[in-house]
Amino acid sequence: MSKSKSAYSIPGKQGKLGTHIIVVWVDNETGVLARVVGLFSGRGYNIESLAVAEIDPKLNISRITIVTTGSPQVIEQIKLQLKKLVPVHKVADFKREDKKVIFKEMALFKIVGNKSKKIKALKACKKYNPIILDKTNKSYVIQITALRREIDLMSKNLKKFGLLSISRTGAVAMTRGSEVFK
């Protein structure tokens, strides 16, 4: 064993990493996002994507969806630490592989090129509910909704058709069927 000169213990074994989608219902008040995000950065948890918006203007509730990776122990800590925050109402946690849950991200692609390129780009997006939000002689703005890795793939594939600019949201999630997370 190597000679340690630290007053702190050496790191132990780490569990297997998994990707989770954490959904947090919070009071929509000043600083609430900073509290949630600050908790992640302060404790060294990582955020892959983040989506947040008010969902109930009457009750003043926002829904924050965070994609994160961590060992089972870390994911458990994230949930428990989040639940301790005063403005947090409830916390749900889904595995990315979970079949009972729908995950979607949205992306906007700006395609600049001649007609054939634009058409090809649109065709390539066919599987992902493409909508043309704006068109000019030279350009399209296409909206798609898909999974993260599908959008990753499209942003690579569309380059040859004149993809100039990408804007994408974080993932949002919802359970399938009639059940609601309580």
Next chain:
Amino acid sequence: MSKLFSGAEIVFKCLEDQDVEFIFGYPGGAVLPIYDELKNFNFLKHILVRHEQGAGHAAEGYARSSGKPGVLLVTSGPGATNAVTALTDAYMDSVPLVCISGQVPTHLIGTDAFQECDTTGITRPCTKHNWLVKDVKDLEKTIHKAFEVATTGRPGPVLVDIPKDVQFQKTNYKKFKSQKKTNGKIHNHFSQKDIDELIKLMSKASKPIFYTGGGVINSGPKASELLRELVNTTGFPITSTLQGLGSFPGEDVQFLGMLGMHGSYEANNAMHDCDLMINIGARFDDRITGKIDEFSPKSKKVHIDIDPSSINKNVKVDLPIVGDVAKVITTILKTIKKEKPNFSKSNKQKISKWWETIQKWRSINSFDFVNSDKTIKPQYAIQRLYELTKNKDTYITTEVGQHQMWAAQHYKFDKPNRWMTSGGLGTMGYGLPAAVGVQVAHPNKLVVDIAGEASVLMTMQEMSTAVQYSLPIKIFILNNEYMGMVRQWQELLHDKNYSESYTAALPDFVKLAEAYGCVGIRAQTPEELDDKIIEMINTDRPVIFDCRVDKMENCFPMIPSGKPHNQMLLGPKDQKENKITGKGKTLV
């Protein structure tokens, strides 16, 4: 129409309804409207400190020794940033504090105004929650909520930031109704099934141990009584963390002393070899566990804690019980009485071997040291202080370093709330202002800050506060002219390169005491020590006691970094010393 009150008045109305008697603070531009109202509210005594960090630690000392929340009042900008260390300290050690800070007027927020800072932004990670009150109508409910958050569940600090214009605005004040505390953040979710499971484990165990922490003390004096009953009933050995000292009598035979990095040999070995570990209100801190992968490998672990996020954070446990310590122990005792009335008898036989092993470890006497008749050994000084003060219901605070560990090893506590030390954050300079707060809460008790000369200089200015309010605190400095713990690590780990750990120009502490208007006493030989300590105790004014101790003494036993509990370094007197130190040194 009902009478309208200004924001500043509402602050005091709220404090009155929360039964606050003392507030520690320092005035400044952004809190002047509040200070202006102070004269109109006689229920409250303001203690003027000399630095906002001192206000925070004094409030901590007050809170930890009285069980009530500590309240501090600071101004915007530097006032708030100076309080950050104390807030973080309280956050780490779960001390209920309510910090009220002034802020620049709302229309100036965000303009880099004079003495403006983003107080809620800066204190967000070091408080349980904080609020910026932008409308006087929200002030009342915010302050009451602040007290609720600070004192319920796992206690901790909160901050309410009040802009100056809000302090002037007027609104109604509704009579506060103390509500039954049923906030969703409070956790008492344990079930009888958990308790039954625990009792099953307890009756099966042949090498059990209780490992208790500050949670027992935070749960109130009742919890300490219940703990004593539980330990008595079961006959199990018990060890305590630094913060838990006092919840179980330090001189009881079932008590193995403190555990952890500088804990006793018997406590650490028992933790390592046990087959059932019952953690009550402790948090598996890294100074306790040592190397996590080799921490108590053969035991079933039970964790009783009010904070669900403490469970499985550092160490995976087999049976978590989330709840208030007093409530959980009450249920355990009830269940034992009902279902296993003969528990203690049937159990004695089973764990007698375990006790024999523990006695063997105990006979090593790991807190022992080589005494001297020429120089005062720091351990000896604390032993004498203990012997001469133990019949007085003494309150002890400490700074951080070697003296703190020696105090924990050699001063025995038999009541909760008598021991105030900065454990989690390890804040040098904590002890003196904390002693001020303790003395405010207990004006007629003996309050001693066991200090190091380096730590105490960090907040020395609070001596002036002690003198102003005639608080007869005793600052017992173990003066070795070094930052002792730094020097010890440098000796053991950095080839005796004592880089910047020696203070070459220390003040004359006796003259310093006189300059502050208090009493200075110096002890230089073991011979005169007792008389000087007695002189200190009999002085009814604040005292700075300059106890000149051995400069090169190290704090043993010690678990080196990255080592499990059963690989301790023992002190120089021990027989096995040569073997262990030799091997240990390469391991450190």
